[in-house]
Amino acid sequence: MDPWISSQPSLSLDLHVGLPPLSRHQAPVALAKPKVLVEENFLQPPKKEPEVAALETELQRMSEENRRLAEALTAVAAKYEALRSQYTEMVAAGAATTTGPSSASEGGSVSPSRKRKTSESLDTAAAAPGAQQHPHGLHGGQHPGAAAPPDQMECTSGEPCKRIREECKPKVSKLYVHADPSDLSLVVKDGYQWRKYGQKVTKDNPCPRAYFRCSFAPACPVKKKVQRSADDSTILVATYEGEHNHVQPPPAPSQQAHDGSGASKNAAKPPSPPRPAAAAAPATPHHPQLLHHQQQQQQQQDVVAAMSGGGEPVGAAAAAASELIRRNLAEQMAMTLTRDPSFKAALVTALSGRILELSPTKD
DNA sequence: CGTTTTTGACCGGCGC
DNA sequence: GCGCCGGTCAAAAACG
Numbered sequence: 001m002d003p004w005i006s007s008q009p010s011l012s013l014d015l016h017v018g019l020p021p022l023s024r025h026q027a028p029v030a031l032a033k034p035k036v037l038v039e040e041n042f043l044q045p046p047k048k049e050p051e052v053a054a055l056e057t058e059l060q061r062m063s064e065e066n067r068r069l070a071e072a073l074t075a076v077a078a079k080y081e082a083l084r085s086q087y088t089e090m091v092a093a094g095a096a097t098t099t100g101p102s103s104a105s106e107g108g109s110v111s112p113s114r115k116r117k118t119s120e121s122l123d124t125a126a127a128a129p130g131a132q133q134h135p136h137g138l139h140g141g142q143h144p145g146a147a148a149p150p151d152q153m154e155c156t157s158g159e160p161c162k163r164i165r166e167e168c169k170p171k172v173s174k175l176y177v178h179a180d181p182s183d184l185s186l187v188v189k190d191g192y193q194w195r196k197y198g199q200k201v202t203k204d205n206p207c208p209r210a211y212f213r214c215s216f217a218p219a220c221p222v223k224k225k226v227q228r229s230a231d232d233s234t235i236l237v238a239t240y241e242g243e244h245n246h247v248q249p250p251p252a253p254s255q256q257a258h259d260g261s262g263a264s265k266n267a268a269k270p271p272s273p274p275r276p277a278a279a280a281a282p283a284t285p286h287h288p289q290l291l292h293h294q295q296q297q298q299q300q301q302d303v304v305a306a307m308s309g310g311g312e313p314v315g316a317a318a319a320a321a322s323e324l325i326r327r328n329l330a331e332q333m334a335m336t337l338t339r340d341p342s343f344k345a346a347l348v349t350a351l352s353g354r355i356l357e358l359s360p361t362k363d
Numbered sequence: 364c365g366t367t368t369t370t371g372a373c374c375g376g377c378g379c
Numbered sequence: 380g381c382g383c384c385g386g387t388c389a390a391a392a393a394c395g
Contacts, residue, residue, distance in 0.1 A: 198370085203384065369391085371389100372390105377385105
């Protein structure tokens with residue numbers, strides 16, 4: 001019987017547990033826990049109609065599939081880590097051979113502070129508290145806060161340091177955001193709080209470049225440069241340097257007042273619509289890690305384009321490479337999501353709410 | 364009144 | 380050595 005069930009077409013646990021093709025790689029881990037919730041709260045009714053049985057079977061099947069996918073994901077992650085460490089070693093070896101033992105060689109001749117006034121060094125000292133322990137932290141990867149800004153690496157020599165600094169550039173990412181042409185503000189909403197500390201007109205671009213610093217955490221080394229594209233003034237190019245060593249600020253009730261350089265007081269500037277504005281660019285990410293993934297995606301797509309001979313007809317090999325890269329990216333994004341505790345919590349909350357909503361006892 | 368933005372000046376890197 | 384240029388500082392102004 002259970003008229004409730006038959007009257008619930010949405011009983012299908014319509015939480016997208018039934019993975020669309022694309023999410024096949026990302027769902028397993030994230031859904032593992034909520035699935036338990038479902039089983040505990042949901043399958044207890046003793047009576048099992050055929051539909052329920054079918055659903056249960058389906059659920060089990062998906063559980064199995066999820067497990068398989070989770071294993072595959074783990075394997076891929078392991079391979080990725082191995083490759084990454086290989087790459088890191090190669091880069092380190094390259095730096096060692098071209099520059100020698102670096103920092104020690106010329107030590108001492110450092111300018112005590114590259115800043116102007118003498119008191120400045122305090123600033124950098126305070127800005128690198130504890131967390132910045134990775135002298136050669138090549139792209140901190142998934143470790144938020146494992147990144148030391150290039151300028152603050154404990155390298156005290158001249159050239160070697162420079163070279164290493166350049167090789168650590170991967171931590172610089174770019175984000176292209178489509179902005180309303182009438183909106184003159186250089187505001188890129190990315191979920192963080194930014195404080196503008198400078199603006200400059202650069203040579204190669206008539207539009208001024210704005211410099212932002214993360215204002216949420218005083219010691220956060222992340223900097224952001226925002227400038228309109230020289231080619232298309234409707235495109236804002238945001239360049240991020242470094243990685244946040246703190247959690248993302250809680251989502252503001254009124255988002256528009258929080259990100260983008262504390263735009264709350266930009267009365268002189270036209271009020272930008274709260275909409276994140278992301279037509280030409282990957283949608284404004286609320287998770288900076290996603291942002292970085294998007295950057296990586298773009299970079300890797302560029303690589304693919306370069307591999308294909310830039311302009312020449314793309315061969316099957318390039319297409320295959322592109323496909324491979326897409327898959328890898330999807331997997332990386334899935335890993336990022338599944339590692340994010342807040343994402344899991346949100347998922348659990350959503351599932352719980354949904355289940356309660358559907359529950360026959362709720363009435 | 365506290366915080367943020369503006370903006371001119373300063374500093375260091377780099378090319379010539 | 381010199382000049383250009385990008386990045387940053389910091390005082391003053393603006394804002395809520």
